[in-house]
């Protein structure tokens with residue numbers, strides 16, 4: 001249970017970080033494109049033209065086209081969404097309903113179970129239940 005929870009938190013942090021980076025790139029692109037958008041009567045067209053015409057100088061003369069950055073940001077956001085979705089799945093995985101059997105009274109019941117001892121609802125013994133596929 002503990003390990004699953006940590007995994008969930010890690011996925012949550014990773015997803016948040018990726019979403020933050022993706023949004024940061026998009027905000028950066030839009031802020032760079034803003035003068036052109038403002039001076040145009042067709043803002044979307046101006047933004048589109050900007051994406052394909054302008055490049056961002058990185059380091060040592062390396063230049064990257066804004067359209068590529070925009071696609072990259074989109075990919076990062078999609079990845080962030082996927083990480084969030086998977087983290088949620090990890091989180092709910094231990095809460096799966098299992099059919100348990102008491103080794104004393106041999107009765108069955110269905111409960112969420114991870115590991116360790118539970119109290120049998122029929123005979124009140126503290127037991128390690130037998131797991132059967134529900």
Ligand SMILES: [Zn+2]
Nearest residue numbers: 102105120123
């Ligand atoms: Zn029992």
